[in-house]
Amino acid sequence: MQQTDGPYFDDLAVGDVFDWAPAVTLTEGFAAAHHAVLGGQFRLMLDRELSMRVAGRPLATPSLVWDVAIGQSTLVTQRAIANLFYRGLRFLRAPAIGDTLSAHTEIVGLRPAEPKADRPPRGLVVMRIRTRDQHDRPVLDFFRCALLPARAPVAGQAVGLLEPGGSAVDGEEFAIAAEKWDLAAFRSASKGGHFASLKAGESQAMPGDLVSSAPELARLTLNLAAIHHDAKAAADGTRLVYGGHTIGIAAAQATRAFPGLVTILGWHGCDHLGPVRQGDTLRALLEIERLEALPAGGLAHIRAVVSADRPASAAKVLDWRFVALFP
Numbered sequence: 001m002q003q004t005d006g007p008y009f010d011d012l013a014v015g016d017v018f019d020w021a022p023a024v025t026l027t028e029g030f031a032a033a034h035h036a037v038l039g040g041q042f043r044l045m046l047d048r049e050l051s052m053r054v055a056g057r058p059l060a061t062p063s064l065v066w067d068v069a070i071g072q073s074t075l076v077t078q079r080a081i082a083n084l085f086y087r088g089l090r091f092l093r094a095p096a097i098g099d100t101l102s103a104h105t106e107i108v109g110l111r112p113a114e115p116k117a118d119r120p121p122r123g124l125v126v127m128r129i130r131t132r133d134q135h136d137r138p139v140l141d142f143f144r145c146a147l148l149p150a151r152a153p154v155a156g157q158a159v160g161l162l163e164p165g166g167s168a169v170d171g172e173e174f175a176i177a178a179e180k181w182d183l184a185a186f187r188s189a190s191k192g193g194h195f196a197s198l199k200a201g202e203s204q205a206m207p208g209d210l211v212s213s214a215p216e217l218a219r220l221t222l223n224l225a226a227i228h229h230d231a232k233a234a235a236d237g238t239r240l241v242y243g244g245h246t247i248g249i250a251a252a253q254a255t256r257a258f259p260g261l262v263t264i265l266g267w268h269g270c271d272h273l274g275p276v277r278q279g280d281t282l283r284a285l286l287e288i289e290r291l292e293a294l295p296a297g298g299l300a301h302i303r304a305v306v307s308a309d310r311p312a313s314a315a316k317v318l319d320w321r322f323v324a325l326f327p
Helices: 028-039 048-055 062-072 171-178 181-189 214-220 242-258
Strands: 084-093 101-112 122-132 136-151 203-205 261-273 282-292 296-309 314-325
Touching: 028 062, 028 084, 028 214, 028 242, 048 122, 062 084, 062 101, 062 136, 062 214, 062 242, 062 261, 084 171, 101 136, 122 261, 171 314, 214 242, 242 261, 242 296, 242 314, 261 296, 282 314
Parallel strands: none
Antiparallel strands: 084 136, 084 261, 101 122, 122 136, 203 282, 261 314, 282 296, 296 314
């Protein structure tokens, strides 16, 4: 019988697969509810006619797609203490409104945490999540690491893949999800901020965005982690905001900073540096780390360091490196 409340660390073994989360159809209503929480100026996904001209179909925002995949993977992390990092997220196809997504989550690494007298036993779990659409076409592939409690003190060595690298590809391979798009059509609709105008080293500090509707976003995206729904499940008695919520706000701020941004094609990595709570105001410092020209347009490798306002000072909560497509 399948567990309904999620495994403990010591229930897991490398090679275990969790693939029974409900498939999710990306409807217009689903996308609108998601946008109401995170916002963002993804021109290509907001303008159906432009999306049809550029991609031949009405595309879903990348943040909606990765939020669904992460939510489906929480079959493993219902008891999570914290989510620690993501590595090597790559879009293999850009899903459209109307597509149905399913996730295959495999345990690829396990490491018992160092015992501490003031903490219950726990361990690190590394997962590989692969998402496919209704035609069994690959959509998304990435690694995720979470901290889970253990039933009892865990002895033994780490096993499996514990430090998955960032994306293994660069350049044109990153753009595979958009290789047939008509970027000239996007360029004509976007009045500025094209690839040719970008400069490596350029940075922008963004104004803040309030974190609201945190449990609603978790419910919308099938996120089962109790710490996002039940204050009693969190160590300090306050609900934690789902990490994808923070990432989504950073993505929304990036679309305002770079109005020519077409879409996000992947992540090198993402580290959660501290907790976020409902009511925090998040601010991203965005820096273009490097640029790569493509036959049409190009890629910007961008770092977003996100801080949350605190009563005394701002606390860093996210360090995210992603790859954006520009015309």
